[in-house]
Amino acid sequence: xxxxxxxxxxxxxxxxxxxxxxxxxxxxxxxxxxxxxxxxxxxxxxxxxxxxxxxxxxxxxxxxxxxxxxxxxxxxxxxxxxxxxxxxxxxxxxxxxxxxxxxxxxxxxxxxxxxxxxxxxxxxxxxxxxxxxxxxxxxxxxxxxxxxxxxxxxxxxxxxxxxxxxxxxxxxxxxxxxxxxxxxxxxxxxxxxxxxxxxxxxxxxxxxxxxxxxxxxxxxxxxxxxxxxxxxxxxxxxxxxxxxxxxxxxxxxxxxxxxxxxxxxxxxxxxxxxxxxxxxxxxxxxxxxxxxxxx
Numbered sequence: 001x002x003x004x005x006x007x008x009x010x011x012x013x014x015x016x017x018x019x020x021x022x023x024x025x026x027x028x029x030x031x032x033x034x035x036x037x038x039x040x041x042x043x044x045x046x047x048x049x050x051x052x053x054x055x056x057x058x059x060x061x062x063x064x065x066x067x068x069x070x071x072x073x074x075x076x077x078x079x080x081x082x083x084x085x086x087x088x089x090x091x092x093x094x095x096x097x098x099x100x101x102x103x104x105x106x107x108x109x110x111x112x113x114x115x116x117x118x119x120x121x122x123x124x125x126x127x128x129x130x131x132x133x134x135x136x137x138x139x140x141x142x143x144x145x146x147x148x149x150x151x152x153x154x155x156x157x158x159x160x161x162x163x164x165x166x167x168x169x170x171x172x173x174x175x176x177x178x179x180x181x182x183x184x185x186x187x188x189x190x191x192x193x194x195x196x197x198x199x200x201x202x203x204x205x206x207x208x209x210x211x212x213x214x215x216x217x218x219x220x221x222x223x224x225x226x227x228x229x230x231x232x233x234x235x236x237x238x239x240x241x242x243x244x245x246x247x248x249x250x251x252x253x254x255x256x257x258x259x260x261x262x263x264x265x266x267x268x269x270x271x272x273x274x275x276x277x278x279x280x281x282x283x284x285x286x287x288x289x290x291x292x293x294x295x
Contacts, residue, residue, distance in 0.1 A: 003049075006256075010055045010067065015040075017069055019050035025071055025081070027090065041090045043081055048074030054106050060115040060133065068133075070117055072103035078119050080131065080139050094131070094139030098146065099123050104155050105206075107170070110162035116144065118170055120154035126172055126182075128191070147191050149182070150174025156206040163213050167236070169194065171219050173204030179221045179231065199242050201225045206256050212263025220245070220266055222254030228268055230286065245278060245286050265289060 002022035009016055016028045016037065025043040030036070056068030067083035067090070080094035101122035109116035115131040128145040149157075152175035160169040168184040170191075183194035202224035210218040217233040226249035231240050245268070252271030259266055266286075269275045277289040 005050065006052045008053050008055055011058050015067065017053045017055065019053045019071060021049040023048060023050060023073070025050055025053055025069070027067075027069070040088065041083075043069075043071075043090055043092070045079050045081075045092045045095075046071065046073040046075050046077060048102070050074075051102070051104055052106055054108055054117075056108055056115060056131075057111045059111060060131070070106050070108070072106045072119060074102045076101055076103055076121070076123075078103055078106060078117065078129070078141070080141060082133070082137065082139065084137075091137075093133075093137060094141045096127070096129055096141040096143070098127060098143055099125065101153070104153075105157050107158050109159050109168075112162040113168065117141075118157045118159060120149065120157040120172055122153040122155075124148055124151050124153055124174075126154060126157055126170075126191075145191050147182070149180060150176050150178065152176045155204060158207050158209045158219075160209050160217065161211045161213055163236075171207045171209055173207040173221055173223075175203045177202060177204060177223070177225075179204055179207055179219065179229075181219075195240060197221075197231055197240055197242070199229050199231075200227060205254060208257040208259055208266075210259050210263040211261060212259075214263070218263065220257045220259070222257050222268065222270075224253050226250045226253060226270075228254055228257065228266075243284070243286075 002020045004020045007018045019025045023046045027041040028037045050073045054070045069081040072078050076099045078096040082093040099121040103121045105120045107118045117129045119127045126149045130142045130144045132140045149172045154174045156173045177200045179197040181195040182191045200223040206222045208220045219231040222228045228245035254270045256269045266278045275292040278286045279289045
């Protein structure tokens with residue numbers, strides 16, 4: 001069995017998309033009243049392992065019930081897949097091929113920004129792509145911004161949640177052991193480096209900006225150094241503070257981080273084939289909230 005690199009639920013939690021080393025993407029329909037799952041599509045178009053899949057917001061699917069799914073791969077491509085809701089069939093509708101090496105991470109922007117996709121690559125650059133569904137059902141994928149983010153290579157990217165202001169920010173992690181926050185300068189319409197966060201001693205494998213803005217900004221970063229760091233900012237102009245998720249390192253490399261929609265639970269997956277869940281205690285310390293073994 002080929003290694004599954006990512007699994008993502010759609011907006012309604014009714015469908016699951018997975019991607020793996022066999023260059024394919026699978027879409028499953030989940031049972032509403034039981035744990036059943038039915039394979040509804042196998043999507044083939046990449047020429048290398050597929051690292052990540054991301055569902056687009058239903059608002060941009062081009063019709064009621066239509067799915068929109070983006071994928072990125074070792075082949076350097078970002079592909080866009082769209083479902084024909086009437087016939088239940090999926091097809092490749094667009095591709096973005098501007099990167100010169102593996103595209104390691106993709107992230108849809110907050111829905112308030114329209115259909116924009118952040119892509120980061122081993123070529124050290126990040127792209128912000130404008131996605132538009134055309135009348136014939138195909139899609140245009142036009143780079144709005146391409147910028148160098150990590151000289152040794154970029155591994156992950158995540159958007160800041162929409163906070164009601166015009167300010168747009170995203171975070172990246174790379175092979176230079178750094179976490180970097182980028183901000184759109186409205187006067188030049190270019191993304192510039194806002195903050196450089198230093199704390200890891202090896203490659204940053206994933207970054208995840210918490211979707212919750214109830215009390216502060218919060219970013220989790222996971223690394224080859226087996227650590228997860230939590231970066232928090234009390235207000236937009238305040239300095240970032242850092243705290244380790246746990247006192248001792250994790251047993252293996254930290255590969256992927258994922259926040260719950262409310263931002264109060266963090267899931268951490270690593271090279272030991274375990275997923276651990278964490279929540280913040282009343283005193284600001286992080287406590288384990290469960291564990292899922294994949295053995």
